[in-house]
Amino acid sequence: MKKIVCLVGESGSGKSTIAQLxxxxxxxxxxxxxxxxxxxxxxxxxxxxxxxxxxxxxxxxLVAYTKFSGAEYGATxxxxxxHDIYIIDPAGIDGLxxxxxxxxxxxxxxxxxxxxxHRRMEADxxxxxxxxxxxxxxxxxxxxxxxxxALNNRTRNDLERNVVLVHELxxxxxxxx
Numbered sequence: 582m583k584k585i586v587c588l589v590g591e592s593g594s595g596k597s598t599i600a601q602l603x604x605x606x607x608x609x610x611x612x613x614x615x616x617x618x619x620x621x622x623x624x625x626x627x628x629x630x631x632x633x634x635x636x637x638x639x640x641x642x643l644v645a646y647t648k649f650s651g652a653e654y655g656a657t658x659x660x661x662x663x664h665d666i667y668i669i670d671p672a673g674i675d676g677l678x679x680x681x682x683x684x685x686x687x688x689x690x691x692x693x694x695x696x697x698x699h700r701r702m703e704a705d706x707x708x709x710x711x712x713x714x715x716x717x718x719x720x721x722x723x724x725x726x727x728x729x730x731a732l733n734n735r736t737r738n739d740l741e742r743n744v745v746l747v748h749e750l751x752x753x754x755x756x757x758x
Contacts, residue, residue, distance in 0.1 A: 582685050584754040585612075585661050586747065587669045587677070590691030591722055592714035593698035595734040595743075596668045597627060599691065602744045609665040609751055615639060618652030621706075627668065628654075644680035647673045649717075665751050671725045687754060689747065690728035693735050 588596040603609040616628045617636050631639075636653055643655040647670050656667060661681060669677065674688060693701075695715060702711035730750075732743045 582681060583662065584685050584687055584757070585667050585677075585681070586665060586751055586754070587667050587674060587686050587688045588691055588747075589669055589671060589674060589688060589725075589728065590693070590734070591698060591718040593702040593711070594691040594693045595701075595740060596691050598740065599734070599743055599747060600627070600666050600668055602740070603666060603748060603751075606744060607748045607751075609748065610663075611666040611668060612656045612660045612664045614645075614654045614656050614668075615643075616652055616654045618650070618654075645669060645673045645677040647676070666747075671721060671727065674727055687730070687750060688728040689750075690725075690731040691734045691743070692731055693733070697735050 588599060590596050600609075600611040604611065611627060613627055613629050615631055615636060617631060617633050618628075620628075620630055633653075636655070639655070639657065642657045642659075644658045644661060645656040645667070647654050649670070654673075656677075658680070661667065661677075667677075674686070678686060699711050699715060702714055706714070732746065733739055734743055
């Protein structure tokens, strides 16, 4: 099995932006997670929106799973094998590792200070949703240390550097036996 690069970080850290730039600049693809939540106003190519019944039908095939705000998210083994990147949360990392082995994952933690994350999310989702996500992430990321690489992603220069670094890592992993 090839290694999958997992991007993990709090809401507003830039995971989706990094993944989108990797696709645009280098052709790397991200897993579109199955989810039972409704699309947002500007939604998004990062998910396959399904009904609860449809999600339940694929549940046995899931190798990654998490639940947030009442919605379920997951990915299948076939998706893992067909894509380069998976945007995932800490709970998803543990579940995925149980199914495919931690040795088949490279986990990259995308870090941004809380004030910058709040600014980004407030512009996109409004102040109440931004606050809710930050509070939720405090518990979700408390004690999180199961990553291989940590990248700061506060500035545009950080973002550009991180896209190059993740691209180089993906290419390196493809060359490994």
